[in-house]
Amino acid sequence: MTTAMIVEDSRLARVELKNLLLQHHDITLLGEYEEPDMAIQAIEQQQPEVLFLDIQLPGKNGFELLDALSYQPAVIFTTAYDHYAVRSFEYDALDYLLKPIEPARLAQALQRVQHRRDNTAPANSKLEANSSVFVKDGEQCWMLELSRVVHFTSVGNYTEVHFDGHRPLIHKSLNQLEARLPEQLFFRANRQQIINIKKIASIDLTIAGNLELVLCDASNVEVSRRHSARFKQLLSL
Template sequence: MRVLIIDDERLARDELRRLLLEHPQVEIVGEAASVQEGLQQIARLSPELIFLDVQMPDGSGFDLLTALEQPPPAVIFTTAYDRYAIRAFDVSALDYLLKPVDPPRLAQALQKRLPAPVAAAAEPPPPPDGKVFIKDGERCWFVALDDIVLFESEGNYTRVYFDHHRPLLLRSLSQMEARLDAAKFMRVSRSQIVNLACVTGIAPAPAGGMALTLQGDLRVGMSRRRAILFKQLNRL
């Protein structure tokens, strides 16, 4: 996994680099000491993950994310202050680490992004505690994955369906898919992932496809290819 460290403190960068050496799956591709340098390095190096300080001389880590002209890589904030934690998760940060960074917490944060061992590759781990944090406007939720009926892509965002709520999550559908249990959730189209436990009805559709009815009277369609996979998974 390609990692970029963005922090204006050289000692903090050095310490984080030292800690990351304990994780052979991590490749540190560069460092940056300011917002502007960080933007340049992201554009040049295309990291998969950035460790991002909050306060820097020419702006904040949040300013950097706002200024990006491309979808941001995964982000782990590193800061000496805990007061930015809620704002960090507002921008869908992978994790939020307080300085000095604790090695076990660093390892825990990395596990959210590192691929599973080969023996477990067929069953990706769910988000921590089986829940996802969502903030839409002034409202916030910690939602159990089992309660989510449908994920639906809206550009770089994902609409999440649970109970009577339909908030937007600042994360792409592909990012969410990588964190879901494939035994419980299935991508039925380019723009939709369904909770298989929430399927209440199945009907044939044209060209060999299928139409699913979900809890809350939601309806989604599947192509013939995906319908075949659905039948295999559910032994239909």
């Protein structure tokens, strides 16, 4: 089964899409939302595999909603306008469906979802501390040993990889990376950053009592209250 969520401010459009999805028995709808902030909270908590996302929404547009997420679902845009199409694929969208959505086009989009699942499953395996990974940013490419990474930092819908003075952007969320990174080497310090514990140069306390780490590249990373206790437990004798 594939889990899905709808974010659409038009009640009629939500009903029509929901009825179309009912014809696909391998799709489980986790919820439907018309307000972006409520949708962001639900997406982060329930982590649907597929997000059917309108672009023109009240308060935030669809692109701004994606930029606010740390979790990255597969995205199928649903809109009445075709002039957003080029920008939509900057967000690695699986498809771009124009309203009113035709059943055949929806079926085609869902086939793309299944194709991505089939082709990315092997890549979701756990990495080892001595693993090397391929990183591409524009025209630059690296075969990067994980041990060289100082930290990963969330930047909108991307993640910045810090190593050897380089900061390439990859189109992966921190949640996706965290699931694959070796726990003996990497630690989720806060909502925005994962650090290499071997790259910690010093540890201090902030005025608020939180831990502040200085990494070998002089980056300052504050460990959130939520993660401080686990950090102390992990590194204590």
